[in-house]
Amino acid sequence: MQVILAQPRGFCAGVVRAVEIVDRALIKFGAPVFVRHEIVHNKHVVNNLRDKGARFVETLEAVPAGAVTVFSAHGVPQSVEEEASERGLQPIDATCPLVQKIHKQGRQYAASGRAVILIGHAGHPEVIGTMGQIPGPVILVENEADVARMSLAPDTPAAYVTQTTLSMDDTRNIIAALQRRFSDLVGPDTNDICYATQNRQSAVRQLAPQVDVLLVIGATNSSNSIRLREIGTACGVPSYLIADGSELDPAWVREAKVVGITAGASAPESMVEDVLAALRRLGPVQVSTMDGKEESAQFRLPAELAEVQPVSI
Known part of the structure; x- marks a missing residue:
């Protein structure tokens, strides 16, 4: 089986920044660090940070007074910022720039x-x-x-x-x-349109004519991942949204000679490797990466975390 990886795919600069903020906050302040909503829409990222001591909540009522609280990459209403101030929380804003x-x-x-x-x-x-x-x-x-x-x-x-x-x-x-x-x-x-969204969608449109099946790695609550699957389908290619290799149905790729893989902006590269491992369990796999845009954007971290060295993102 031939596998072609989309380029670009996976983490965007805003997601890298948000995950790194939680990682560095845990190092600086110690566990627990509270995060309002999932920091990004990916269960593997969330579970990894939870294992390190992050606590994910949907409302600030669940956060003890004075606790370090991270606002997710999606941003929050001003009312949430005001509530955090009233309750004496230590907010760190991970909203994508x-x-x-x-x-x-x-x-x-x-x-x-x-x-x-x-x-x-x-x-x-x-x-x-x-x-x-x-x-x-x-x-x-x-x-x-x-x-x-x-x-x-x-x-x-x-x-x-x-x-x-x-x-x-x-x-x-x-x-x-x-x-x-x-x-x-x-x-x-x-x-001003998000470069990552446009680049990943353009890559899928370029990749679709070259493959028999498209696998999109991402969460079912990830808007940009869902859209990548929809674009693949609109291009006439059977397209499936999966979180990791465990969700791969062998029947999808049984007759495929060429499989395309992309990943939403909140899906880590480790999940691409996990899906490749699942494909290799079905038979020999030859992997290549399509030509595409190289993304170099980096977003500045909050000043209070800039000097903290993360273990990983």
Whole structure:
């Protein structure tokens, strides 16, 4: 069996930073360190940090007063920041800098008097955080039909921002619908779209014509991983989302001569190796990596953790 690995795949700079923040906080402050929500959407990453002493909670009510508390890469509403302050917690913000940039843009649009529209998925932690970071009402749209149902007048000064795990391809039609609806609409430059989301989706589109089956490594609650599987399917390739090698069904690859593998932005490379090991148990495997973009982005750590040396990420 021939296996082609997508390039790029797996961890993005925002995920590396978030995981490293928890790792370094555990070294500096000792266990337990509390983390509001999963630091990233991957059970292997979460379990590894839990084994080191991280405690994952969904509400700050579960955190003892004064405890070190990390906010996840997805970001949190201002109300959570205020609650942490009121309870005397020691917050460390692991929000992805690209998500923080969306928050800042949204606040600027709101301050200028524009109606703010957020393109994203209802209920996603990043969307909840973004809507809670922008003052005033924020209108969430998930598709073109939502745009058509909006009650704002066509001459309303409006602005849009997007969930970072959506690519330019994901949002293009929705943005076009907004442009048709509003005579005064502004939005972020296309360069502000999350590079990791776009790069991984482009890689799958390039990889799909070369393979018989596509395996996407990621969590079922990972928006960007789900989208990678959907793109593979849309390209006409049987595509499956799996967390690790234990979820591989041999029937999927039994007749395949070439198998493609990619990984969502919160999936570690160790899980790619785990899936490769599962394939090798079925027979000989020849592995190659497709040509693709080399990502070199790095995000600065919080000042209080910059000098701490992590054991691993």
